[in-house]
Amino acid sequence: MEKIQYDYPALHSVPQRVHVGVVGSGDLEVLLEPSPDARTHVVVNTSVDGFEATWKNVLDRFFARFHGAVSIEINLAQAAEGLRA
Numbered sequence: 001m002e003k004i005q006y007d008y009p010a011l012h013s014v015p016q017r018v019h020v021g022v023v024g025s026g027d028l029e030v031l032l033e034p035s036p037d038a039r040t041h042v043v044v045n046t047s048v049d050g051f052e053a054t055w056k057n058v059l060d061r062f063f064a065r066f067h068g069a070v071s072i073e074i075n076l077a078q079a080a081e082g083l084r085a
Helices: 052-063 078-084
Strands: 002-009 018-022 028-034 039-046 068-076
Touching: 002 052, 039 052
Parallel strands: 039 068
Antiparallel strands: 002 039, 018 028, 028 068
């Protein structure tokens, strides 16, 4: 299990907690809640090691456009096992 953490600057607050969803396999969830400070905090919990650079690229692109002060937890279990192929 790998735990990856990132922080980004933010311009505005996010007003409420949200559970974004679960994919069909039931192995991915994204939880969002207002940030305790004026920054965005992201934690990725994944069972697939070695994809930190990929996660960073994806999240850097996203947070170049989204500037909400939010705490995000991404829990990825077996859904990404196919990435190893």
